[in-house]
Amino acid sequence: MARSLAGFLVFSLFVSICGAASLFQPISESHRSAALELFTPDHGSFKSLEETYEALRTFEVLGIEKKPDLTASACRSISETLGSPSSTPKDLFYALKANSIAKCRINEKTSEGIITKLNAAVSGASSLLDFYYSVGGLVLIKDQTSKADVHLADAEGVFRSVKAFSQSDGRWRYSSNNPESSAFAAGIALETLAGIVSLASSEIDQSLINTLKNDISKLFDSIEKYDDGALYFDDKLVDGREYQGPLSTTSSVVRGLTAFAAVTAGSLNLPGDKILGLAKFFLGIEAPGDAKDFFNQIDSLACLENNRQEFLLVRVNTVLGSSAPPLTVKLVGAYSSGSKDKSLVESQELKFEAGTGVHILNNLPKTIDVGSYTFVFEIVLHESEHEKIYVTGSQTKVPIFVTGLIKIENAEIVLDNDLGNVEAQKKLDLAGQNAVSLSAKHLQKLRLSFQLTTPRGRAFKPHQALLKLRHESKIEHIFVVGNPGKQFEIVLVKYLLFHRLSTFLDFLQLVDKFFYLSGRYDIELTVGDAVMENSLLQAIGHVELDLPEPPEKAPRPPAQPVDPYSRYGPKAEIEHIFRAPDKRPPKELSLAFLGLTILPLLGFLVGEKSGT
Amino acid sequence: MGKSSSSKDAQALFHSLRSAYAATPVNLKIIDLYVGFAVFTALIQVVYMAIVGSFPFNSFLSGVLSCVGTAVLAVCLRIQVNKENKEFKDIAPERAFADFVLCNLVLHLVIMNFLG
CATH class of the missing domain: 2.60.40 (Immunoglobulin-like)
Known part of the structure; x- marks a missing residue:
């Protein structure tokens, strides 16, 4: 029976490609604008260094240009915290974390002081968070200073005392006298242990690492699942004080895992679909409205991405x-x-x-x-x-x-005259901002060219390459960028005198298409393809066109369609007309006369007194 | 010659007026003073209006009319209180003063309404 039932069978293939193909299209412009909205400094600086780090890290991951004043103010508070003798290991940890992105200069003496302070904190630590901040601080300062001799004296001992907080189910406790364990703490512990391994002067006992790997796989047994296959960690709500929510918890675990995977030699042996499920969880929540959640999402995704390989x-x-x-x-x-x-x-x-x-x-x-x-x-x-x-x-x-990132090179915009000589040539940076301003007369040609190469170094032909010219009067012209040879080239504007029209009928059409409208045209370039991760739609600048007068029968530019929604839009504000206020006398004069009117009364009173 | 005699006459007239007025009872003198006060206040308001303009015209009118009305009522009071006025000898000064107060009340109620 079983034999016949299994007679036919279809294999389904589950394929995912990491590497050249990235899962990151869901992180888009909307995330960037959300980041800028959520992380807005209050009077030029953030409330705490933790917040500063979160903002800097998010901006770094999303590739948002840091504002120089933000970095400067961050540097100020970082050096204040690092230099102050009363800073706790937690303060130092976040200051160093922020500094790992802001890259301010720490002088030798300060860093030496911090190292001794943190080393003392490690040996005096009694709870998981104490270890986390002090070890984390040491790892960070090791990366940030030229001094290479930052290491833990008794790494294995510290490792064991952190390991002592672990529970049999793969979760961790915050301290030895707190019986509650959480996955959030597990993430913190993993990050700490990874730090200890990287700080160890000699090799850590492999059996310790192996038991830890065991713990990790136990932790993954408690993973929770949504219907769509997204996986996440969550702690049971026992004590509201330390409950972090699934996003923070999962993010903490991911951070710990990636940190640990980076320092250990052997593979962690985590099933790929679990990792994919985690990624799905982070991508499934879109852009959170809270700065902390937003940071957790972006940072975790970045951690997952760093760990990717091409396979x-x-x-x-x-x-x-x-x-x-x-x-x-x-x-x-x-x-x-x-x-x-x-x-x-x-x-x-x-x-x-x-x-x-x-x-x-x-x-x-x-x-x-x-x-x-x-x-x-x-x-x-x-x-x-x-x-x-x-x-x-x-x-x-x-x-x-x-999909992959396409390299854009040799982008330039050239203005030729009718003899073919270059009159103006401007390099473009299509990845950044451009503000080209040109002025062209008739008889001139405008040429825009750029070159696209794939990650493997081959020429790439995008599905769409469009150039849009928009006149001040909102009239738009769209041109398809052609592909002669390797370079994309467009000969846009070639205005010639009218007696030669017959030979250049195409250009007549072009002139017709422009409706002989002189004036400012904004240039917008669109390069897009489904496989191109850095597709762009960019305003390049503007060109000032000086076109000849239109002939008698030239077509009129079409009337721009009226937006049908405008009739539902707000009406113009009603202005009330009031009578102009009458002229008032100067205040002094009025007061003087007030005094004068009192004088007869005084006179009457005085007269009455003397009379009687 | 004539000029000095006329000034002398004026002086004599003034003197006689003064001596005659000195004989006026004190309560009448007070009423006179009161009338003077009201008239002067009205004059000052008129001068102010001439300088500044009549913009809050209601206020100007009520101010001036209040003063003029008060002055007229005070004159009426004076007539009634004066013992030499045989016409009003039946009216007690207290009664006259009560009339004066009542009329003032009515006048100023109207004025307040008109003040705007």
């Missing part, structure tokens, strides 16, 4: 999701969507990882570049007995989409 994961299971019998997955071929006939890769086998049940292809072939591909996999069952139970289908085709 291809293939998971094979049955239709109902149970695991497949022993088999080998072969990548038979990869075809780009353009050419179906020639395979880009040689046939190769994928390595099977028993623990996770995933077939891995490390290092994608060099021929695979950004673009969409069809990968063809072939599945070979190891035991011939199984071939009677399972049907694999001869070959499985999987469409794969590889």
Whole structure:
């Protein structure tokens, strides 16, 4: 019965590509603007160094240009905290953390003082947070000073005393007299232990590391799951004081894990789908409205990204999701969507990882570049007995989409005169801001060119490359950027005298298209492709066009459509007309007369007194 | 010659007036003083209006009319209180003063309404 039931079977393939392909498209402009809104300094500086660090880190990860005054004010409070003798290890820790991004100069003497202070704090530490701040501070200062001799004297002893806080379920306690354990503390502990390992002068006992790895896998047993496959850590709400919420908790664990993975030699052996589930959790919450949550999300995603490698994961299971019998997955071929006939890769086998049940292809072939591909996999069952139970289908085709950052080079805008001589040439930085201002007459040509290369160094042709010219009167003209040879080039404006119109009919059309409108045109360039992660839509600058007078029968520019929603918009403010206020006398004069009117009364009173 | 005689006459007239007025009872003198006070206050307001303009015209009118009204009522009081006025000998000075106060009340109620 079982044999016949399992007679047909479809293999589903679960494929994800990290590396050239990034999961990061969900982090977008909206995150950037949200970051700028959430992290707005109060009078030029943040309330605490912790907040400063969170802001700086978020800006760094999102690639937001730091404002110089922000860094300057951060540096001021960092050096204040570092120099002050009353700073606690926590203050020092956040000051050093902020400094790891702000990169202010710490002088030798201060850093020596901090090192002795933190070393003393480590030996006097009794709770997890004490260890976290002091060890973390030492790790940070090790990276920030030229002195290489920062290390823990008794690293293994410290390691053991931190390890003593761990619980059997993989969670940790904050201190030995606090029975409650949490995943949040586990993240902190992992980060601390990673710091201890990197500070150790001699190798830490491997068995200690191994028990810790065990703890980590136990911690992952308590992971919680949403319906969409997103995974997260959460602590039971026992004591409201230390409850952190799933986002902070998960973020803490991720930070700890990545820190620990970075310092240990062996692999952590975490299943890839768990990591993917965590990433899904962070990406699933969009942009949080709270600065702390926002930082946690962005920082964790950055941690996960730093840990990525370029590899291809293939998971094979049955239709109902149970695991497949022993088999080998072969990548038979990869075809780009353009050419179906020639395979880009040689046939190769994928390595099977028993623990996770995933077939891995490390290092994608060099021929695979950004673009969409069809990968063809072939599945070979190891035991011939199984071939009677399972049907694999001869070959499985999987469409794969590889995205990447495209390099933009040699962008320039050139203004030629009618003889072909260059009159003005401006380099453009398409990744940054541009504000080109040109003025062109008729008889001139405008040429904009740039070059795109893929991460593998090949020329890249985007799906869209459009140039938009917008006149002051809101009339827009869109041009498709052509592709002559390797460089994208557009000959935009070529105005010629009217008696030569017959030979240059195209340009007549162009002039017609512009409706002979002289004036300022804003230039906007769009370069976009689904596989290009840094697609851009950018205002380059403006060109001042001086066009000839329109002939009699020239077409009029079309009336701009009226926005239908404008009738529901706010009406103009009603202005009330009041009578102009009458002229008033100077105040002094009025007061003088007030005094004068009192005088007769006084006279009357005095007269009455003397009379009687 | 004529000029000095006329000034002498004026002086004599003034003297006789003064001596005659000195004989006036004190309560009448007080009323006279009161009338003078009201008239002068009205004059000052008129001067102010001439300088500044009549912008809050209601206020000006009520101010001046209050003074003039007070002065007129005070004159009436004086007539009634004067013992030599045989016409009003039936009216007690207390009664006259009560009339004066009542009329002032009515006058100033109207004035206050008019003040704007």
